[in-house]
Amino acid sequence: MSRLLLLRQEGYDRHELDSATRKIFEAFDAPSFIRPGASVLLKVNLVAGHPPERRATTDPAVVRSVTERVLELGAHPVIADSPGIEPFRSVAEKSGLAAIARELGIPCLELTDSTPLPTTPDSAFKKVEVSRLVLESDVIINLPKMKTHGQMLLTLGVKNLFGCIVGQRKAEWHYNVGLDCNAFAGLLLELYLSIAPHLTIMDGVIGMDGTGPTSGNPYPFGLLAAAQDALALDFQLARMMGVRLEDFPLWRVAVARNLPQCELSSQVTGDFPQDHVFPGVKVPLLRGLNLLPRLPFKAFWDSLMASRPVHVPELCIDCGRCEAVCAAKALKHRNRRLTFDYTRCIRCYCCHEMCPVRAIEFRESFLMRLMRLLRGTRS
Known part of the structure; x- marks a missing residue:
């Protein structure tokens, strides 16, 4: 134990x-x-x-x-x-x-x-x-x-x-x-x-x-x-x-x-109660998780459910870390503008993780919003 x-x-x-x-x-x-x-x-x-x-x-x-x-x-x-x-x-x-x-x-x-x-x-x-x-x-x-x-x-x-x-x-x-x-x-x-x-x-x-x-x-x-x-x-x-x-x-x-x-x-x-639940913890549900039932072609549905990284140009400092860290080569940056190729993006969100100024955010997919509505999980 x-x-x-x-x-x-x-x-x-x-x-x-x-x-x-x-x-x-x-x-x-x-x-x-x-x-x-x-x-x-x-x-x-x-x-x-x-x-x-x-x-x-x-x-x-x-x-x-x-x-x-x-x-x-x-x-x-x-x-x-x-x-x-x-x-x-x-x-x-x-x-x-x-x-x-x-x-x-x-x-x-x-x-x-x-x-x-x-x-x-x-x-x-x-x-x-x-x-x-x-x-x-x-x-x-x-x-x-x-x-x-x-x-x-x-x-x-x-x-x-x-x-x-x-x-x-x-x-x-x-x-x-x-x-x-x-x-x-x-x-x-x-x-x-x-x-x-x-x-x-x-x-x-x-x-x-x-x-x-x-x-x-x-x-x-x-x-x-x-x-x-x-x-x-x-x-x-x-x-x-x-x-x-x-x-x-x-x-x-x-x-x-x-x-x-x-x-x-x-x-x-220890002195911290094990059954305590921290109130109001915001957890990023960027993918479908278990909102969808088991379906064939899982990778296809996952790609539709996953949230997309999006650029916030007014915050960008043009450091290039997002492009450098992207193993899928799914984005290009130039003059504080990012272009995403979402057909290549694997939704690892490393670009978001490495951005020092929060210039990359997420856009929840339409299917995710719909499933939240249908399942009553919208926060």
């Missing part, structure tokens, strides 16, 4: 966070797997170069507190991630994590050197590669941000490990799985099962709802959550965010594999 720890954490006060991270390390007996001299990879969320107040990246205060706990055990922590398109050093500086690394005298590194990941025998993904540092670290502590996600509904513990794939190879995987959210969720699940982080500590103090993972709105969940089983933690947090598990692609692929986490039998401890 998995154990989950849910702690109230209303803000980023240093002393309160230190108390919380000490409780986490004690609850999961961190000294049993973080030994003196061990190399410890702190896998943060550095999706793009945003300040902490944007709530798109793991907060520096959480990273500092966890790092200090690791240092107290005599281990050697490294803060690391692989951003989508921006230079790593710029992203690390803007997020505040480079400053934390300097303060504590530890490395803050980009995940590079793509290396084949040993996968499970029944894996559908035989050629997955991750950073060599991920494979060579003695311990991995997963430090995700609690957010919504345009393509995958939510980005929590399991999704954060997608950053272990190096640089633009992430965009290539988006292109490989195309419009099929379940296929992408299967890749995320395979990454999680193969990497197997020793501990996941979720920064849900102030997370994000709306059009996450970078352009949503700050949401004060007031929660620091931890588990050694990130999949079980994700399912618990999804329900607390008001998400129907049937709509969560990661849940669907876990059910298809008959994984034990789907029994929802985790032991939940």
Whole structure:
């Protein structure tokens, strides 16, 4: 049975966070797997170069507190991630994590050197590669941000490990799985099962709802959550965010594999009530999800149901990141104007995710609006 720890954490006060991270390390007996001299990879969320107040990246205060706990055990922590398109050093500086690394005298590194990941025998993904540092670290502590996600509904513990794939190879995987959210969720699940982080500590103090993972709105969940089983933690947090598990692609692929986490039998401890549902969390339903019955030609119907990215020219700074990140080559930018080829667009929404100024939004499809009306799900 998995154990989950849910702690109230209303803000980023240093002393309160230190108390919380000490409780986490004690609850999961961190000294049993973080030994003196061990190399410890702190896998943060550095999706793009945003300040902490944007709530798109793991907060520096959480990273500092966890790092200090690791240092107290005599281990050697490294803060690391692989951003989508921006230079790593710029992203690390803007997020505040480079400053934390300097303060504590530890490395803050980009995940590079793509290396084949040993996968499970029944894996559908035989050629997955991750950073060599991920494979060579003695311990991995997963430090995700609690957010919504345009393509995958939510980005929590399991999704954060997608950053272990190096640089633009992430965009290539988006292109490989195309419009099929379940296929992408299967890749995320395979990454999680193969990497197997020793501990996941979720920064849900102030997370994000709306059009996450970078352009949503700050949401004060007031929660620091931890588990050694990130999949079980994700399912618990999804329900607390008001998400129907049937709509969560990661849940669907876990059910298809008959994984034990789907029994929802985790032991939940801590001072945050496990049956709490956060009010008014805006979840981006950009695809049909389960609004349509099972129909033949699923990919065709998915393409009609999926929302389209649209350009907001008055906000555009003509940086070109949207075009650079698009593995499907479905858009062109020139003079602050974007042209989308929706026949090529795979609805991964990476263009939206990488835009630093929210100049790409979504237009809900007519079929989606109609199905919402017929099903009475219009918000």
